[in-house]
Amino acid sequence: MNQIIIATKNKGKANEFKAFFSKYEIEAVSLLDLNKELPDVEETGSTFEENAALKAEQIATLLNTPVLADDSGLIIDALHGRPGLFSARYAGEPKNDQANIDKVLQELKDIPLEKRSARFICVLAIAIPGEDTVFRTGFCEGQITTVPKGRNGFGYDPIFIPENFDVTMAELTPKVKNEISHRKNAISQLEKWIHNL
Numbered sequence: 331m332n333q334i335i336i337a338t339k340n341k342g343k344a345n346e347f348k349a350f351f352s353k354y355e356i357e358a359v360s361l362l363d364l365n366k367e368l369p370d371v372e373e374t375g376s377t378f379e380e381n382a383a384l385k386a387e388q389i390a391t392l393l394n395t396p397v398l399a400d401d402s403g404l405i406i407d408a409l410h411g412r413p414g415l416f417s418a419r420y421a422g423e424p425k426n427d428q429a430n431i432d433k434v435l436q437e438l439k440d441i442p443l444e445k446r447s448a449r450f451i452c453v454l455a456i457a458i459p460g461e462d463t464v465f466r467t468g469f470c471e472g473q474i475t476t477v478p479k480g481r482n483g484f485g486y487d488p489i490f491i492p493e494n495f496d497v498t499m500a501e502l503t504p505k506v507k508n509e510i511s512h513r514k515n516a517i518s519q520l521e522k523w524i525h526n527l
């Protein structure tokens with residue numbers, strides 16, 4: 331079976347990539363699966379593209395093989411785009427999904443439901459040694475709830491209601507999330523590239 335390395339240490343993301351790529355009979359191997367001591371890539375960029383490129387290019391150079399990376403986050407209009415680029419560590423170090431959710435709900439406590447519009451963004455970078463890095467972006471529109479619900483997914487899924495649904499992303503099955511998510515919308519632009527793997 332063909333393989334693709336995904337430069338992520340996030341188990342939730344890694345599982346979603348495994349599900350997407352299994353449809354093409356390709357095994358998505360995350361940094362959590364590799365028995366190698368790889369350095370943590372510092373996400374010092376000022377855009378999702380820069381951070382996705384940093385992750386993909388550094389790991390592609392180290393392993394000398396094509397690497398896909400995902401830099402993603404939640405953009406909330408009433409918070410002027412926050413947590414945005416800092417979604418993973420919005421409530422500080424170490425990364426903690428529950429603390430991030432609590433912080434967002436606290437910041438939105440006086441904002442009515444109709445003004446809680448938000449979207450997830452996923453920027454994918456594909457780094458191939460010796461070639462220019464390729465980028466694809468996907469979005470998923472929705473709204474932030476007042477009470478967390480559901481146990482599936484990861485990150486902010488328990489407080490995000492996708493457009494055209496009345497349950498949170500964490501109440502959807504992984505199969506349904508993977509049909510509508512920002513990650514799916516970015517990955518589906520890569521089909522031609524995936525077929526050449």
Ligand SMILES: O=c1[nH]c(=O)c2ncn([C@@H]3O[C@H](COP(=O)(O)OP(=O)(O)OP(=O)(O)O)[C@@H](O)[C@H]3O)c2[nH]1
Nearest residue numbers: 338339340400401402403404417418484485486487
């Ligand atoms: O509810 C969510 N459902 C999602 O589908 C989703 N996708 C991204 N996010 C949030 O955005 C951060 C990404 O930050 P990020 O791209 O730097 O990834 P990360 O640091 O978690 O792992 P890595 O891939 O960098 O190793 C994550 O931690 C989450 O807080 C999501 N939240």
Ligand SMILES: [Mg+2]
Nearest residue numbers: 340373401418
């Ligand atoms: Mg990260």
